[in-house]
Amino acid sequence: MKITFKVHPFFYIFAFICIITGYFKNFLIISFIIIFHETGHIIASILFNWKIDRVILLPFGGITIFNEYINRPLKEEFIIAITGPLFQSILFLIDNNLFRTYNLYLLIFNLIPIIPLDGSKILNIFLNKFLPFKMSHIVSIIISFISLSLIFFIKFNLIIYIALIILFIKSFKELIEHNYLFNKFLLERYMNNFKFYKSKIVSDKIYMKRDYKHLFKINNKYIEESVFLLKLFDKS
Numbered sequence: 001m002k003i004t005f006k007v008h009p010f011f012y013i014f015a016f017i018c019i020i021t022g023y024f025k026n027f028l029i030i031s032f033i034i035i036f037h038e039t040g041h042i043i044a045s046i047l048f049n050w051k052i053d054r055v056i057l058l059p060f061g062g063i064t065i066f067n068e069y070i071n072r073p074l075k076e077e078f079i080i081a082i083t084g085p086l087f088q089s090i091l092f093l094i095d096n097n098l099f100r101t102y103n104l105y106l107l108i109f110n111l112i113p114i115i116p117l118d119g120s121k122i123l124n125i126f127l128n129k130f131l132p133f134k135m136s137h138i139v140s141i142i143i144s145f146i147s148l149s150l151i152f153f154i155k156f157n158l159i160i161y162i163a164l165i166i167l168f169i170k171s172f173k174e175l176i177e178h179n180y181l182f183n184k185f186l187l188e189r190y191m192n193n194f195k196f197y198k199s200k201i202v203s204d205k206i207y208m209k210r211d212y213k214h215l216f217k218i219n220n221k222y223i224e225e226s227v228f229l230l231k232l233f234d235k236s
Helices: 009-020 024-047 074-093 097-110 118-130 133-152 158-176 178-191 225-235
Strands: 005-007 052-058 061-066 198-202 212-218 221-224
Touching: 005 009, 009 024, 009 052, 009 158, 024 052, 024 061, 024 074, 024 097, 061 097, 074 097, 074 118, 118 133, 133 158, 133 178, 158 178, 178 225, 212 225, 221 225
Parallel strands: 005 052, 198 212
Antiparallel strands: 052 061, 212 221
16 A cells, blocks of 8 residues: 655744754654654554555644545544554653653644544544434534634644644634535445445434434335435435
8 A cells, every 4th residue: 555645834844943943852752753653543544444545744743634435434433543542652661751741742632622633533433423424523623613712722832833723724624624525425325335234214314324324204204315315416
């Protein structure tokens, strides 16, 4: 599997600031932790045959972007999401105070429920266990904005504020793409014969859940999901 690594422009700015201020060693430690963390995601995704589009390196962490179906099993997505933090936890075995401090800060920061951090991905997976896909996505976005708002008023250095601005842009982009992602979720089911072992009766497409096949009850008539989606996309 060929994996494309990309470096965000702010990562270069972060590196330059560290070099001119005498913190190049700190930069190397943080970079190593970020790459080691993303290696965990990569290994887990390879085990489940998930297609990796690219890995982006940022000053505060990395983002592994997948070219995959939204309707892949939640269990697989959870394991891939949690493997990064678990992999990073191995680094606490390194007996160095500076290394452990940076590792702890990066780990905690990454688990905050802000899009696209692992904390938000894990939260979204949890929400999808109980809520419809559309509602889970909206709730995740709202929590992301709330978390950003609370953190922004804490006193940080310039690099952290730059990271928060990047995360705000990512969250705003996710909000803009909400309807697109929901339609992609539906279209995937229309185009592919996914096998789900749990079923649910719903009255509208907004109540559809991941990991479930659906039976639609409309005007006291029951319609199979495939038939409902066929009518839906034929109209459009």
